[in-house]
Amino acid sequence: MAITAAQVKELRESTGAGMMECKKALTETNGDMDAAVEYLRKNGIMKAEKKASRIAAEGLTRVALKDDKTAAVVEVNSETDFVAQNDQFKAFVEAVAQQAVNSDAKDLESFMAEKWNLDESQTVNDALVAITAVISEKLSIRRFEKVVASNGIVVPYTHGGGRISVIVEAETDVVNDEIKDAIKNVAMQVAALNPKFVSSEDISEEYRNHEKEILLAQAMKENEELPEGKRKPQEIIEKMLVGRLNKEFKEICLNEQVYVKAEDGKQSVSQYLAQVGKANSANLKIKRFVRFETGEGIEKKNENFAEEVAKQAAGLN
Structure with a gap:
């Protein structure tokens, strides 16, 4: 199907990915916007948590x-x-x-x-x-x-x-x-x-599997880009995913995050709360x-899309 400039613009604004990458993603997914976002994530072009980085409301x-x-x-x-x-x-x-x-x-x-x-x-x-x-x-x-x-x-x-x-x-x-x-x-x-x-206990199995799928696609792409003699077997990639997932979940789960005021730079939020609770004889969680x-999930920035297209086209010639 034909991909319109408006579709490309919408995907670009919601993901922050480049114009040509957005067009390719939409072409590969037959114009399905959600599938195009997944395509960009799997190819390491954007991350879901960056989706709202261009908010201007x-x-x-x-x-x-x-x-x-x-x-x-x-x-x-x-x-x-x-x-x-x-x-x-x-x-x-x-x-x-x-x-x-x-x-x-x-x-x-x-x-x-x-x-x-x-x-x-x-x-x-x-x-x-x-x-x-x-x-x-x-x-x-x-x-x-x-x-x-x-x-x-x-x-x-x-x-x-x-x-x-x-x-x-x-x-x-x-x-x-x-x-x-x-x-x-x-x-x-x-x-x-x-x-x-x-906490990590609150993460659903569906979310875990979804993130694993995304990270696996990214790892496979990275592996394919390596010289043939340095590519890792599938089982090694699977094991590497465990570390990547744990790192991601540590970053998105409040209790597992490093407490920003920790003097040693290592104390987690849950450890900080346990420390305060113990000092006050309280069960605190x-x-x-x-x-x-403000403006989370809303895109308000106006851009001259025609001018950007012209610049991109000139760069391709």
Whole structure:
């Protein structure tokens, strides 16, 4: 099938891969966008975790804390960074966060239909429409999540003036300032290193097999590029995969990550929490975390695609 420039542009923006690689990937997969992403990963051209590296959406995230057991995080988007720094916009985002922490809504649709906490004659959607008219820029309440601790506490952390917001839920039978500080340190780690899971035990078999398939394809490609006398047999490649997978899982699992404030540069997050727990006679562990980053998964950057194509074509001649 014919691959359009729009398809190439979409794949390029979502993966960060080069234009010609994107065209080839789409051609090989008959225009299937998801399959093309897999193709690029398997050929070592991009990594899934880099997929959102070209994000340029604006706005703010905010956390509202009701008590030690209840918190909510929201993301509200704007078109420009200028508006994101507007005091009216900031106040609106704060109000949306307060709405969320007191809400029982299970999805965004029902949340938008709720009575607005600052004016019950309006819904949340009405309030959004009203401030959009005042600011004269398209705004959107993109998402929210409420966290209620069943056996412990929740601790929030906001980074970069609202660019990233995190809630960490921890199980603990002791609550004091030292415990809270430790959980906040972990929330800062979540903001900085963006783990996908709390621990390796949370990784599904499906995810493990998927990543193994990707890494195997990459290793096979690397092996094929070696001189014939230096190529490794299949069983050796399989054994090498174990090390690669363990390294990847260590990087994406919070408990297994190296604690960023560790003085020896070796202590893991789980070891740090065990140390703090022991010092406070507490059973302390992380149950879950929620991390919102402004514009995550949204591509807003405008490029002159025709000009780029012309440059690429000139380079091929």
